[in-house]
Amino acid sequence: xxxxxxxxxxxxxxxxxxxxxxxxxxxxxxxxxxxxxxxxxxxxxxxxxxxxxxxxxxxxxxxxxxxxxxxxxxxxxxxxxxxxxxxxxxxxxxxxxxxxxxxxxxxxxxxxxxxxxxxxxxxxxxxxxxxxxxxxxxxxxxxxxxxxxxxxxxxxxxxxxxxxxxxxxxxxxxxx
Amino acid sequence: xxxxxxxxxxxxxxxxxxxxxxxxxxxxxxxxxxxxxxxxxxxxxxxxxxxxxxxxxxxxxxxxxxxxxxxxxxxxxxxxxxxxxxxxxxxxxxxxxxxxxxxxxxxxxxxxxxxxxxxxxxxxxxxxxxxxxxxxxxxxxxxxxxxxxxxxxxxxxxxxxxxxxxxxxxxxxxxxxxxxxxxxxxxxxxxxxxxxxxxxxxxxxxxxxxxxxxxxxxxxxxxxxxxxxxxxxxxxxxxxxxxxxxxxx
Numbered sequence: 386x387x388x389x390x391x392x393x394x395x396x397x398x399x400x401x402x403x404x405x406x407x408x409x410x411x412x413x414x415x416x417x418x419x420x421x422x423x424x425x426x427x428x429x430x431x432x433x434x435x436x437x438x439x440x441x442x443x444x445x446x447x448x449x450x451x452x453x454x455x456x457x458x459x460x461x462x463x464x465x466x467x468x469x470x471x472x473x474x475x476x477x478x479x480x481x482x483x484x485x486x487x488x489x490x491x492x493x494x495x496x497x498x499x500x501x502x503x504x505x506x507x508x509x510x511x512x513x514x515x516x517x518x519x520x521x522x523x524x525x526x527x528x529x530x531x532x533x534x535x536x537x538x539x540x541x542x543x544x545x546x547x548x549x550x551x552x553x554x555x556x557x558x559x560x561x
Numbered sequence: 562x563x564x565x566x567x568x569x570x571x572x573x574x575x576x577x578x579x580x581x582x583x584x585x586x587x588x589x590x591x592x593x594x595x596x597x598x599x600x601x602x603x604x605x606x607x608x609x610x611x612x613x614x615x616x617x618x619x620x621x622x623x624x625x626x627x628x629x630x631x632x633x634x635x636x637x638x639x640x641x642x643x644x645x646x647x648x649x650x651x652x653x654x655x656x657x658x659x660x661x662x663x664x665x666x667x668x669x670x671x672x673x674x675x676x677x678x679x680x681x682x683x684x685x686x687x688x689x690x691x692x693x694x695x696x697x698x699x700x701x702x703x704x705x706x707x708x709x710x711x712x713x714x715x716x717x718x719x720x721x722x723x724x725x726x727x728x729x730x731x732x733x734x735x736x737x738x739x740x741x742x743x744x745x746x747x748x749x750x751x752x753x754x755x756x757x758x759x760x761x762x763x764x765x766x767x768x769x770x771x772x773x774x775x776x777x778x779x780x781x782x783x784x785x786x787x788x789x790x791x792x793x794x795x796x797x798x799x800x801x802x803x804x805x806x807x808x809x810x
Contacts, residue, residue: 503610
């Protein structure tokens with residue numbers, strides 16, 4: 386598949402496309418990162434997984450519009466940064482990356498507890514709220530895109546539902 | 562209940578879309594109105610928590626993909642050992658894995674039940690991690706089985722679940738089933754799911770328990786039994802996957 390076809394698929398949240406990207410570059414990435422940074426295969430996999438996750442997040446949120454080089458050079462550039470962060474964070478690497486992929490400093494433990502509480506709350510909340518909130522706050526889709534994707538009547542319906550869902554999630558989290 | 566207009570205001574404040582004047586008004590209100598301040602703090606936690614949860618789901622998918630890749634790699638190598646360059650086999654493994662994930666087969670001969678199990682099985686996430694605002698969960702003995710489960714230390718999780726007297730019976734059996742399945746003991750997993758499914762008022766456990774029971778049956782190649790469990794999931798949270806899987810059986 387061509388890079389821009391892949392990018393479009395990722396932009397649409399196509400996780401199967403992410404799987405193929407993951408498989409395609411896996412071997413070379415792991416060999417490169419273990420050689421360059423002297424980490425174990427397990428650490429290299431963490432770095433690779435976090436890097437492909439960030440590629441996905443940047444594509445799906447629309448932050449990444451096109452590649453200046455190729456998808457591969459982009460992914461490896463992320464990998465280089467993530468390997469440096471890994472060298473600093475070590476044991477906490479994956480957790481930190483899930484919480485604040487763009488943050489420089491360390492994230493505190495309390496936050497992790499709070500985020501897990503939200504994660505748990507989302508499960509209880511169920512769909513369509515869960516899906517709607519993930520589209521807004523993880524995939525960073527616009528009101529228009531979400532209205533179209535979830536086939537709501539209009540922007541106002543989507544916006545009102547978003548507030549309702551956030552309030553329900555807040556209540557659930559408060560109750561736990 | 563917070564007002565939508567307040568949430569909208571907070572969103573614009575966080576995104577830096579307010580004028581200097583509006584910003585000043587928000588900050589003034591934060592200083593004076595404790596509810597408003599709490600809403601702003603909660604909004605940040607909720608929205609970042611949602612993103613965290615989204616990331617975690619994708620990361621777990623990749624971890625699972627990676628594990629299945631290695632499984633496939635090992636199988637391919639053990640069927641055809643010697644002489645072939647490893648790189649060829651890794652590529653072959655990648656192709657096989659891609660086919661699994663794309664959900665189609667090159668050949669019309671139906672895929673076998675074990676393969677379908679591998680393609681559809683994903684460890685169920687830990688959702689019972691006791692949630693508190695303190696740091697005491699690490700020491701809380703009731704959290705032990707679920708921490709171990711989440712860390713994929715299934716041996717420890719099983720031992721802790723067997724000794725556990727604190728969790729509700731349905732929760733305990735639910736995760737015992739998942740733990741046994743992860744430990745590659747599908748028969749015992751089915752026993753746990755069956756014990757669970759006889760309990761009253763299951764609500765959120767019923768659909769996933771039946772789905773995982775169907776997968777465990779597939780793993781044992783008890784296809785007819787798996788089929789009937791999958792049929793019972795027609796109007797459930799797993800209706801899409803069940804329908805897909807039924808078509809492939």
